Amino acid sequence: MxxxxxxxxxxxxxxxxxxNDLKNQDDKLIELADKSINYCLGCNTCRNDLKEYCVIEDDMQEIYEEILKADKIVVATPIYMNHITGLLKNVIDRFNPFSWHDDLLKGKTIYLITVGQMNEEENKNIAINIKEYFESIGEFMGFKTIFLKNFTSGDIETIDNVTKMYGDYEQIIQKLKEKIKKI
Ligand SMILES: Cc1cc2nc3c(=O)[nH]c(=O)nc-3n(C[C@H](O)[C@H](O)[C@H](O)COP(=O)(O)O)c2cc1C
Structure with a gap:
């Protein structure tokens, strides 16, 4: 897997x-911050072209390859202005080839993690909106969405100082690891 x-x-x-805490040593982590990804041109060349997923030659080509290889994709996004980051939205727009060829993502699962500075309860509806957003595109791209957790950034930033929280965090990571393995 x-x-x-x-x-x-x-x-x-x-x-x-x-x-990094969730992944196994051999698992690939793509940091979008390191990538150069252009906007979707809306040319819809991908509609007819089954082989080249997108005409834009940028780092998205590598991401397509990695996505197609994976059975499960774990996506973490900061909450920015009550939504996902623009960087991630840009990548989702570049999923356009997958909307024309819905067999490409069929059977895959996207696991979602959100992180915001407001607490989990305050961001509850935002996390639900993000989950529903992925579910709605998953419907026509053929992937399933599982929401893993809505973290509060403070939980993590204070980890090294607060032993109790560190314990909680470790337990959460362990549970999420099991969930990713199981479902
Ligand atoms: C432009 C911008 C918008 C943000 N909007 C929100 C927000 O709407 N709600 C929230 O809880 N946190 C918001 N934050 C805080 C980030 O979600 C938080 O710092 C998060 O930890 C960032 O994740 P990272 O540390 O992995 O980059 C925002 C931060 C930035 C820079």
């Missing part, structure tokens, strides 16, 4: 830490 991890943040902090 191949699991791909994608960090939708513009930096390598909270989401990066969570994904």
């Amino acid at each position: 191949t699991v791909l991890y994608i960090n939708g943040s513009n930096r390598k902090e909270n989401c990066s830490k969570i994904l």
